[in-house]
Amino acid sequence: MAAMLEARELNLTLDFCLRVGELLLSSGAGAADVTATMQALAWQYGVRNPEVDVTFTSLSMSFQPAPEEPSVVLIRQVKQRDIDYEDLTLVDHLVREVLRGEVELKDARTRLARIVSSGHIRPRWAATLGWGVMAAGVGLQLGGNAAVVVIAAVAAIGIDRLQLVMGRRRIPFFYRQIAGGGLATLIAVAAAASWLDLDPSLVVTANLIMLLAGIGFMGALQDALTGFYVTAGARLTEALLATAGIIAGVSGGLTVADLAGVSVDRIDVGTSTLKDVTVMAVGAAICAAAFAFASYAPRRTLLPIGLVAAVAMVISQTVRIGGVGSTWSTALAAFFVGLVSYTVAGRLRVPPLVVVVSAVVPMLPGLSIYRGLSLLGEGAGYTSEGLLAIITAASIAIALSSGVILGEYVAQPLKREAHRLESRLAGPRLVGPLKVRSRESSRRVRRRSSDPAARD
Template identity: 30%
Template sequence: MEAALRGAHEPGVGAEAYTTMDLALRVGELMLAGGETAESVDRAMSRITYAYGLPHCEIDVTLAAVGLSYLPRGGRPPVTAERRVRRRLPNYARLVAVHEMVRAAAAGRLTLQESKFALSDIIGRPTVYPNWLTVGALSLLGAAGAVLVGGGFYAAVAAFVATLLGERTGEWLGRRGIADFFQMALAAAIGSLVTVLLAWSDTPIRSGSVIIGVVIAHIPGRALVVSMQDGIAGDLVTGTTRLVEVLFTITAILSGIGSIIYLAARWGVPISLENLPTAPRSVAAAQTLGAAAIAVAFAVFHLVPRAYLLPVAVGGVLAWGSYVELRQLELPAAPATAIAATVVGALGTAYARQRRVPALVCVTPCIAPLMPGTLMYRGMLELTGGDTGQGALILVEALATALAIGAGVYIGAELLRVIRPARRILRPTRRISTRA
């Protein structure tokens, strides 16, 4: 009798069921395109389908697509649909809005049609910052990276210009269908060329800090963090795919740097490891300001809402200060980075819970100052100088440091979950109307 009652209340595969599936797929597509983890995408889609009467759904999330399969009871045939994620552009403001809409739908405050219109409104909203400001934010990130490793005002200006030229050139190539790999390689090559020209002209500028700033600006920190989170959480296909994408991007950066440095060495330009800029071993005012600027610039470039820029700046300073203090205790770069990222991951996730926003919004920009730009540049200099073994070891250390960032962020969130479990999200106790 109980089974018969459940079957009586099971919705058929009608217009409302198709609308619910379409809504869930569009939510998943937006979240995945915005950089959210596979676990969060799966959870949000499940909440949508449950809220609107489709409790028996299977969800499949990969880096390139989201799929949804609904199996009605009563011997009716299953329905399967999929949406491809063709462009993955960071937009954390849209990500926050989608999470708010999903919460409202799951709590029964929105009908199906209201959720559909709300999602269309989110998609149609203008970005929180104009295009020129996001482009400027990436260039500012490069300039702040130069300051972070000891470069002065003129080095920061040079890094700003080099990053801007690389970004604009990559944008121009992208409009002509050139692959992202070559766009990134050319951007790194332009930064290296500016460094080589400064070294060749013998100007009193720490030229090495320029290319390090450019590298920090282009390392894919967002994808790096999410790839480690997906992999550790058990979404191995998505996590591995994201990680391979990160490795290809890093390879492109190294290719651009290496090609220019090799040509410079052949032409006799004096580039050596003797005066290579390094991060200070104690907290300094200029570098602290640079860390805050990197975090804020990263946040603006990824369209984080204005209300979170100040907390992001504080988080960037905390990440950098923790790293420097740990390095002062003679810890290697990778463990120091992992611990600093763990601290930021725990505190940032706690703040995100309080504000009821995705943790990525509050955490990812804060770890940008920890990107291993100096190690990558030093490794390429060793390789082009003929010391292949030492160069390879340094590049492996750079990769380990980069992976330590993503792992540390996830570990911090998990530690917070042990100490302070997230509140259990209750399912709606009644089926809300799906008619407008």
């Protein structure tokens, strides 16, 4: 009976770890972070040194109690689900409480089931409006007038509803991206053919950035840098297919525009001024905050995320005005985002992933992709320039991902050393204890001190 109870406890522990890992991985967390979290949870509940295998579509966890006993192996498939930063935040809080010894396994499983099954904190139509505001922010960031901002928002709302309907019919993500890119271009072409005074290329670019926002370039590069090459390859393949779908949809829409005789010019990036940088910063703040809202991030995070994105955009454009290329200026801005994400996320009590992903969305290379497609559509004389613009877009995406990850690598040791310095040099705290010990850990310490066998 004791062996059966131990086996039951082991299975429940491994299943709990797998369910937490599934939610983290489907929310965009790196495979290294998922593995470390699962191992820490298992260790906390008494399962020492389990084997964890993370791929893009499945998670497996095994444990062998002794060499002469068979291994216990559990496998869980990773289901694709909508990104919900509220669920991610609640699970992060649960993990921290478990690692502090405050939650027993049964209660932790109950809380996790409640988090996963409770649904979104906002109605789906509110998220759709969030996507519209995000595209409007990008239109403002690109220097568009009121007509561009309104049409970009309307197109984004239409794209989100179209992709939602297609998703319910289980149509693959690649075709949903094609439909989104085509719809954005056709709406821009229709607006350009009307009496409205607007630049349709700005509308297309604004919705390109909206479509690029859900692609996991950063997770793919993080997995590659941390040695999870299978997961990195799968994520990169998905990202490339999604981007190819956007390119196919937009190029199809541009072909329709040519057949209809509507001119959709490419955007030529000129020299920015201080006024332009200010407008771009405001647009970037709106875009980042709206993306976080549409991804169900807690409301307390919206303003700080917008401020981080605005500062990052100012850094990027200021460095670019100084003569540095777009790739390096984007990398420096992304490094800033990664550097401050841990401090901001710690004060907001959310995972750093929520701050990082939302803040880099305004810097996604939608402009370079659109310029490349426009140049490729103008004929053989512009093929080399178009390919160069596409390559620039790829380099900007890599610069964003690598800059953020480098900032995270630098931020973690700095935060750790700052805490140690505070512990060594700080005098009596005026408010709050210097170090909090949980009730459960204090109980275990007292139990060890009173039990001679435990001390031995």
